[in-house]
Amino acid sequence: TSDNPCSDVYRGRRAFSEQEVRQVANYLKTIPNLKSYYNVHAYSQLVLTPWSYTTTYPDDYAEIKRVADVFMSNVAKKYRTYYRAGPPSRILYAVAGGSIDWTYAVLGVKYSYALELRDRGRYGFVLPASQIKPTGEETSDAFYAALMAMK
Numbered sequence: 600t601s602d603n604p605c606s607d608v609y610r611g612r613r614a615f616s617e618q619e620v621r622q623v624a625n626y627l628k629t630i631p632n633l634k635s636y637y638n639v640h641a642y643s644q645l646v647l648t649p650w651s652y653t654t655t656y657p658d659d660y661a662e663i664k665r666v667a668d669v670f671m672s673n674v675a676k677k678y679r680t681y682y683r684a685g686p687p688s689r690i691l692y693a694v695a696g697g698s699i700d701w702t703y704a705v706l707g708v709k710y711s712y713a714l715e716l717r718d719r720g721r722y723g724f725v726l727p728a729s730q731i732k733p734t735g736e737e738t739s740d741a742f743y744a745a746l747m748a749m750k
Contacts, residue, residue, distance in 0.1 A: 674741035
């Protein structure tokens with residue numbers, strides 16, 4: 600992150616100091632019995648789970664990972680798109696201030712994930728138009744399967 604307000608990765612002056620982040624947080628707080636949260640990004644083909652800032656697993660990690668595995672197995676069915684799952688601190692690098700940690704810890708949303716969709720770096724953020732529909736299809740199938748697998 601950066602303390603430069605002109606940076607693409609500006610972290611803000613403090614937690615929820617940026618209007619957009621504050622609006623999303625306030626909205627999520629209004630949803631009764633929120634069961635699942637997905638923060639969708641591109642790219643890398645990952646299902647990221649809590650915790651982001653430490654390599655310690657949450658107490659109910661086995662259940663969180665089980666649903667992530669359901670997502671991964673179903674996203675691969677149609678087009679053989681393979682994902683990895685786990686905490687960012689273990690499969691990428693430690694990060695602080697992530698929404699999956701906040702929704703998990705503060706809102707009590709056990710099934711909190713950050714998805715990194717296609718691809719693994721060939722196209723990066725500029726995915727060809729020909730891959731948009733397949734990405735939507737496989738991700739929709741995986742979302743449905745994961746939601747149905749939640750307790």
